[in-house]
Amino acid sequence: MRRIGKVLHVSRAGEIIIRAEGNLVPRIGDRVFGPDLKQVGVVADVFGPVASPYVAVRPLVDDPSRLVGRVLYVGGRRRRWRN
Numbered sequence: 001m002r003r004i005g006k007v008l009h010v011s012r013a014g015e016i017i018i019r020a021e022g023n024l025v026p027r028i029g030d031r032v033f034g035p036d037l038k039q040v041g042v043v044a045d046v047f048g049p050v051a052s053p054y055v056a057v058r059p060l061v062d063d064p065s066r067l068v069g070r071v072l073y074v075g076g077r078r079r080r081w082r083n
Helices: none
Strands: 002-010 016-019 030-033 039-047 054-059 071-077
Touching: 002 054, 039 071
Parallel strands: none
Antiparallel strands: 002 016, 002 071, 016 054, 030 039, 030 071, 039 054
16 A cells, blocks of 8 residues: 545545645556545546646545545555456
8 A cells, every 4th residue: 555645625526636645646547545444436537737646536435525634545456357
């Protein structure tokens, strides 16, 4: 697990907006975890300036506004099995 950054707010579309810290920029589709290490969403978009990008997370929790101000972490992508 690697730290992404603190949650800034929840957008009108319902996505969690995070400012990425350091040189970590997660990839679209990466799983996002909360402080209790339970999955809270999936990276939907990375946007903004290259030096300090923002990350939009599609939430998988009922009330994403409770995550505002908390630090979120990124794990690996979901594995897709091919037949």
